[in-house]
Amino acid sequence: MIKINKPKRPPQKLLTSGRSQTRALCSEYDQNSQLYKNKSLVVNANYYNHKSVKKLLKKVQHNKCCFCEKDQTDEYGAVEHFRPKKAFKRSENKQNEYPGYYWLINEWRNLYFVCSPCNTSKGAIFPLANEKKRARNHHDDITLESPLIIEPTIDDPRDHIRFSKEEPKWRTRKGKRTIEVCSLDRDDLTDKRREVIRKLETWKLMISEFSHKLPPALLQKANKYLHDAVKPNAPFSSMATDFINE
Numbered sequence: 113m114i115k116i117n118k119p120k121r122p123p124q125k126l127l128t129s130g131r132s133q134t135r136a137l138c139s140e141y142d143q144n145s146q147l148y149k150n151k152s153l154v155v156n157a158n159y160y161n162h163k164s165v166k167k168l169l170k171k172v173q174h175n176k177c178c179f180c181e182k183d184q185t186d187e188y189g190a191v192e193h194f195r196p197k198k199a200f201k202r203s204e205n206k207q208n209e210y211p212g213y214y215w216l217i218n219e220w221r222n223l224y225f226v227c228s229p230c231n232t233s234k235g236a237i238f239p240l241a242n243e244k245k246r247a248r249n250h251h252d253d254i255t256l257e258s259p260l261i262i263e264p265t266i267d268d269p270r271d272h273i274r275f276s277k278e279e280p281k282w283r284t285r286k287g288k289r290t291i292e293v294c295s296l297d298r299d300d301l302t303d304k305r306r307e308v309i310r311k312l313e314t315w316k317l318m319i320s321e322f323s324h325k326l327p328p329a330l331l332q333k334a335n336k337y338l339h340d341a342v343k344p345n346a347p348f349s350s351m352a353t354d355f356i357n358e
Contacts, residue, residue: 113179113262113269113290114350118172122220123164130159130218137214138250145249148211152198160218161191169225174345177227178264179234179294180301183347184227192226193217194263195254196236203239204293212236215250221265233295234261241285260289275351278305308348312341312355 122130137153159165166189175185178192195213202209216222226234240246241258262269272287273280273296280296282288291297315334318326326334341352 113181113264113273113296114344115268115270116173116178116224116264118220118265119168123162123168125159125162125164126218126220133159134215134218137217141211141214141249150210152210152212153214155197155214155217157191160193160223165223166191166225169223173225176225176345176347177230178224179226179230179290180296181348181350182227182301182304184225187227189225189227190231192224192231192234194222194224194259194261196238199236200238201236202243204237208236211249213247213254216254224264229298229300230294230296233298234293237261237293239289239293260286261293262286262290270350270353273350275305275354277355278302278309278351280351305348305351308341308352309355312338312352316356 133156137155140153141148169191170184170189176183177189193213193216195216197214197217198212199208199210200212201207213222239260241260245256245258246252247254247257262272267286269287269290272284273282273291275281279302280291282291295301315337318334319331319338338356340346342349342356346352
């Protein structure tokens with residue numbers, strides 16, 4: 113994971129139709145609050161999933177999943193709600209609780225671009241350090257919450273997760289739960305990261321062991337490859353940074 117820098121101004125669709133929808137949901141909850149203790153409010157994806165929202169999220173995330181950093185240029189991906197919109201689960205083995213964070217359905221800060229496996233793995237799971245401070249409706253203050261999943265526009269993910277070659281290693285409790293909840297150590301990711309590591313190993317060895325024998329053009333190419341591998345737009349750039357600095 114890497115830090116994500118979103119523009120402060122959301123896409124226009126969220127500011128207009130999205131806010132209208134949010135106000136309607138909040139009004140619906142206030143009129144039927146007891147009903148929604150056991151069911152979710154009816155929501156639609158017309159605004160948070162609008163093409164303008166998804167396009168901007170993909171751009172600021174360099175076409176990468178916000179959690180695993182896998183390139184999504186040729187994959188479908190989805191708009192993910194960091195705080196789940198319909199219902200939430202305190203942990204993997206708990207049941208859904210209602211309502212979800214319906215009032216954040218079109219909130220710019222709450223939206224990310226995510227790959228399908230990470231989206232499926234995380235689902236409605238949203239653990240907190242202190243459950244007593246969870247916001248249960250739009251009258252509560254979410255700033256009192258302390259999520260145990262990395263929020264990449266707020267947290268610096270590298271404070272919480274680093275890599276040993278292709279393996280993610282947690283440094284904090286939040287890093288550990290993020291790896292678990294999003295399955296950041298799943299086999300398909302490990303295989304893709306390993307492919308990147310093999311290429312990095314080749315170029316790194318070429319520089320460290322044979323630089324004095326290499327033609328200048330090839331040495332320049334090797335250095336450029338390693339330099340580009342740690343840029344934000346490179347797949348698994350956080351892993352690459354740790355491997356190159358090893």
